[in-house]
Amino acid sequence: MKLSFIVIDDRELDCFIAEKLIQKTGFSTGNNIFNDAVSALDFIRDHANAHHTVILVDIMMPIMDGFEFIEAFERLPDATKANYKLIAITTSLNKNDESVISNYPSVVGILKKPYSYEGLLDMIKRAFA
Amino acid sequence: MSEKIKILYLDDEHNNLVGFKASLRFDYSIYIAQNATEALAYLDKHPDIRVIFCDQRMPDKTGVEFFEEIRQSHPHPIRILLTAYADIESVVDAINRGHVFRYVKKPWIEADIISAIDEANKFYIANSMLSIQNEELRKAYVELDKFAYSVSHDIRGPLVGISGGINLALQTADIKEIKEILSLMERSVAKLDAFIMDMHDYYSLERGELKISAIDFNEVAKEKHDIYAIYARASNIDFQMEVEQKELFWNDLASVNLIINNLVTNAFKYQRKEAKDKKVKLKISVSRGYTTIVVSDNGMGIDEKHINEIYNLFFRAHVEESGSGMGLYNVRSTVRKLDGTIEVESVVGQGTTFTVVLPHK
Numbered sequence: 001m002k003l004s005f006i007v008i009d010d011r012e013l014d015c016f017i018a019e020k021l022i023q024k025t026g027f028s029t030g031n032n033i034f035n036d037a038v039s040a041l042d043f044i045r046d047h048a049n050a051h052h053t054v055i056l057v058d059i060m061m062p063i064m065d066g067f068e069f070i071e072a073f074e075r076l077p078d079a080t081k082a083n084y085k086l087i088a089i090t091t092s093l094n095k096n097d098e099s100v101i102s103n104y105p106s107v108v109g110i111l112k113k114p115y116s117y118e119g120l121l122d123m124i125k126r127a128f129a
Numbered sequence: 130m131s132e133k134i135k136i137l138y139l140d141d142e143h144n145n146l147v148g149f150k151a152s153l154r155f156d157y158s159i160y161i162a163q164n165a166t167e168a169l170a171y172l173d174k175h176p177d178i179r180v181i182f183c184d185q186r187m188p189d190k191t192g193v194e195f196f197e198e199i200r201q202s203h204p205h206p207i208r209i210l211l212t213a214y215a216d217i218e219s220v221v222d223a224i225n226r227g228h229v230f231r232y233v234k235k236p237w238i239e240a241d242i243i244s245a246i247d248e249a250n251k252f253y254i255a256n257s258m259l260s261i262q263n264e265e266l267r268k269a270y271v272e273l274d275k276f277a278y279s280v281s282h283d284i285r286g287p288l289v290g291i292s293g294g295i296n297l298a299l300q301t302a303d304i305k306e307i308k309e310i311l312s313l314m315e316r317s318v319a320k321l322d323a324f325i326m327d328m329h330d331y332y333s334l335e336r337g338e339l340k341i342s343a344i345d346f347n348e349v350a351k352e353k354h355d356i357y358a359i360y361a362r363a364s365n366i367d368f369q370m371e372v373e374q375k376e377l378f379w380n381d382l383a384s385v386n387l388i389i390n391n392l393v394t395n396a397f398k399y400q401r402k403e404a405k406d407k408k409v410k411l412k413i414s415v416s417r418g419y420t421t422i423v424v425s426d427n428g429m430g431i432d433e434k435h436i437n438e439i440y441n442l443f444f445r446a447h448v449e450e451s452g453s454g455m456g457l458y459n460v461r462s463t464v465r466k467l468d469g470t471i472e473v474e475s476v477v478g479q480g481t482t483f484t485v486v487l488p489h490k
Contacts, residue, residue: 014290014293
């Protein structure tokens with residue numbers, strides 16, 4: 001399975017960890033790392049045809065948070081959305097946040113920080129099963 | 130009590146009004162009105178009127194009707210009805226419709242009026258204390274909620290990052306990579322520490338007492354220079370300082386330092402990375418009992434649509450992950466505590482200037 005990845009997280013360390021874990025899966029043909037959701041969204045609009053892309057998006061970020069990002073993503077054309085699978089990353093212990101996130105059709109799953117390599121691998125496999 | 134309690138008396142009979150005022154004016158501020166319109170004008174002009182006496186029998190409307198009317202528009206003053214004919218029906222009406230606090234029988238004697246005012250005033254004070262405390266409690270709850278939410282993210286966030294880093298490092302044999310992870314973890318720890326320091330500021334601000342002393346801003350500036358010079362050199366920022374102080378300035382040094390440190394740190398932090406001529410300027414001038422602190426930079430600037438939110442607790446206008454969302458909140462709380470003012474001017478891509486004016490304490 002060949003996939004590309006987009007990581008959106010305002011924390012440098014967390015991006016680094018995500019990248020390393022993604023590399024370890026062996027699926028990745030390329031990663032794009034964004035520290036803010038606005039630039040990530042621009043990138044996705046410019047790459048509407050990027051087949052099989054997994055987006056890891058942190059929920060709590062300044063300016064545009066993960067919720068806003070997912071909502072903006074949901075408004076993209078269906079043809080664009082079909083190329084992407086969203087995985088929400090959260091530190092939140094809030095059940096309400098979780099249920100809100102899992103109600104978005106584009107979100108395939110939620111990973112809680114700190115997530116393990118196995119957890120990530122499982123989530124990706126399930127997304128493309 | 131330094132100020133006399135304000136009392137309004139509404140009665141269609143002029144003689145009653147004059148008599149009332151004559152016997153009570155030494156101890157209270159008395160406003161008299163011969164009709165509802167006049168009475169309303171007084172209530173609008175003096176929102177701190179505490180007690181209203183009103184005659185029941187008046188030609189245009191009854192006392193109960195008047196009280197019923199003002200209950201919504203002027204809920205705070207305590208309502209007392211004066212009446213000669215207290216049949217059961219009017220009593221029921223007065224209580225149910227007019228929400229009166231007391232009845233005083235006409236013709237009244239001074240002792241009855243004074244005791245009624247006394248009771249009404251106690252009730253008024255208890256009520257207003259209660260509503261002030263309710264408001265404070267409500268505010269505290271809102272902040273506590275925000276705090277709980279933020280703590281789970283702002284403290285737990287770096288922690289889970291660090292724990293993720295540890296897991297990763299444990300599975301890595303490459304020393305170079307482990308060192309890279311360690312240095313990223315070190316930065317996360319520093320941010321967490323900065324967050325906790327800001328939180329400490331927040332609490333000492335909320336609960337702390339002011340310690341007033343004479344402030345020598347040349348000393349303050351020298352200390353700031355020592356703190357920021359190394360950082361300024363390392364990040365290639367031209368840090369300028371200017372102090373103009375010919376008179377003593379009395380204030381709380383810790384508060385003044387909190388304001389300056391937060392504003393200067395922000396000016397350093399929110400620079401444009403690619404810019405060649407990065408500048409931060411701190412200017413302090415003391416004149417005629419006021420200190421003006423101006424912190425300006427030619428950095429990123431703040432988007433106009435966020436400018437009203439920058440002082441909100443846990444608001445962050447930049448992606449820069451080092452922001453705690455408490456710095457400017459703490460600055461503004463401090464400025465308010467010192468009865469000062471704070472203003473900001475900012476243009477995206479050109480820079481930001483904060484101006485704080487503090488009066489003598």
